[in-house]
Amino acid sequence: MSTTALTSTVQVLGAPGDRHGEILTPEALDFLGRLDAAFANRRFELLAERRRRTERLASGTPLDFSPATSAVRADPTWRVAPPAPDLTDRRVEITGPPERRMTVNALNSGARVWMADFEDATAPTWDNIIAGQLNLRDACERRIDFTTPDGRQYRLGDTPATIMVRPRGWHLTEAHLAVDSRPLSASLVDFGLYFFHCAQRRIDAGSGPYFYLPKLENRSEARLWNDVFVLAQDLLGIPRGTIRATVLIETVTAAFEMEEILYELREHSAGLNAGRWDYLFSLIKNFGHRPDFVLPDRAKVTMTSPFLRAYTELLVRTCHKRGAHAIGGMAAHVPSRDAQADEAALATVRLDKEREAEDGFDGSWVAHPGLVPVCRDVFDGVLGERPHQIDRTRDDVHVTAADLLAVRRTAGPPSPEGVRSNIAVALRYFDAWLRGSGAVALYGLMEDAATAEIARCQIWQWIRHGAVDRDTVLALLDDEVAALGAEYPWARQDEVRALFTRTALGRDLPAFFTPDAYARHLVVRPEARS
Secondary structure, three states: OOOOOOOOOOEEOOOOOOOHHHHOOHHHHHHHHHHHHHHHHHHHHHHHHHHHHHHHHHOOOOOOOOHHHHHHHHOOOOOOOOOOHHHOOOOEEEEEOOOHHHHHHHHOOOOOEEEEEOOOOOOOOHHHHHHHHHHHHHHHOOOOOEEOOOOOEEOOOOOOOEEEEEOOOOOOEEEEEEEOOEEEEHHHHHHHHHHHHHHHHHHHOOOOOEEEEOOOOOHHHHHHHHHHHHHHHHHHOOOOOOOEEEEEEOOHHHHOOHHHHHHHOOOOEEEEEEOHHHHHHHHHHHHOOOHHHOOOOHHHOOOOOHHHHHHHHHHHHHHHHOOOOEEEEEEOEOOOOOHHHHHHHHHHHHHHHHHHHHHOOOEEEEOOHHHHHHHHHHHHHHHOOOOOOOOOOOOOOOOOHHHHOOHHHHOOOOOHHHHHHHHHHHHHHHHHHHOOOOOEEEOOEEEOHHHHHHHHHHHHHHHHOOOOOHHHHHHHHHHHHHHHHHHOOOOOHHHHHHHHHHHHOOOOOOOOOHHHHHHHHHOOOHHHHO
């Protein structure tokens, strides 16, 4: 590949760091520049369409399955590509940020798949992004073993999990890499750097470049990803269809286009995944203006709620109809030293995984290695020696638009404990995120950005519809900021309060907290360090 005029195309604005040059090579930057040149304008257009669709829904336009794509849904002949050999059995998948220790622990966890998460579980500091890419390349080369200063050894085992990478969503940018002072798409940066450095290494190891695609809202965004895959493979001389990608159905609009999303990605598809907290977050973003969409406490919105049952059962039916894997949601419990509390939490995890396996899911997510045996045991009991249950087509499932939107059957007022919990969790997560941690253990659960999003937008929704008084929220905010400072003297109390106020207490609900927080706090250029 030519490297001429490379550095004048993509500018590196982030400060240099240890081994950054191994990732930010002229050839890799040229590759990013080619992806940007091909797709930047389409990305801008699709983000504009997101905003227009949100406005249409707010003005009363109904959400329904599209008549324009009814032929795709009605055609019984098409199916996605057969599973890649090392993505055939996915009964347990573990997720986490591509930090060095997490990389080794996740690959050694006994899970079939590790999703290395640059998105919700990573605070996108410049160092985190590039270090994550280095860790993945080192893992591909089996040179990620290390010993901590206190003598603990981390060494890669003989049968590591299959790696899948989740890049950041289309709505995010990477401000430390730019073209003509315009930041690059974070999606293309995370995808492009991993693909450039690791695709052939994964193929040589008998695997492949595999991805999870977050925050998609419609089939057009899936088509954009498919076109990115085609060009990337062509540029590096890799056969088309080598890339495989699982799409997270974590927006309510995407739930109405599951078949179309699979269709657009069919030569690269590895199925769909159910993302719970982001899905609820999306419901509030799109229907927060409607009183019949007011949700109760997060803990009371379980996966047995009718509208969530409709969503997950439709996902299984859709995937299996098209020969694709259906992957269940997250078990976020963090094992502790309290045996009694752990026993109760693991029993809840087991019930949740049993529901998924019995509904037809082919595997599920866990956030901690300690949960791998529970999830594996449940799916072993249902699958036995079979790698999946795609042949179980769930023809008994019939889901309407009304079923997907039947939130009112789960509605109820928030409790005082639920209001305080949302504020406390959001503040603690914001503080950790601003200090560079995107996966945070809070109150016995491993939380990521999706948790903070649903927590802060529920506060906004409850205030808007009078379910909770604004003055009450402000008083609780004072209490929890003070509690945060008492618990963590180094906490960024003023910044955290301001971020919560901007993203949860304004007249309008910001689409995400991350762009605001990123632009104000995590973009650090070399001159700022001098």
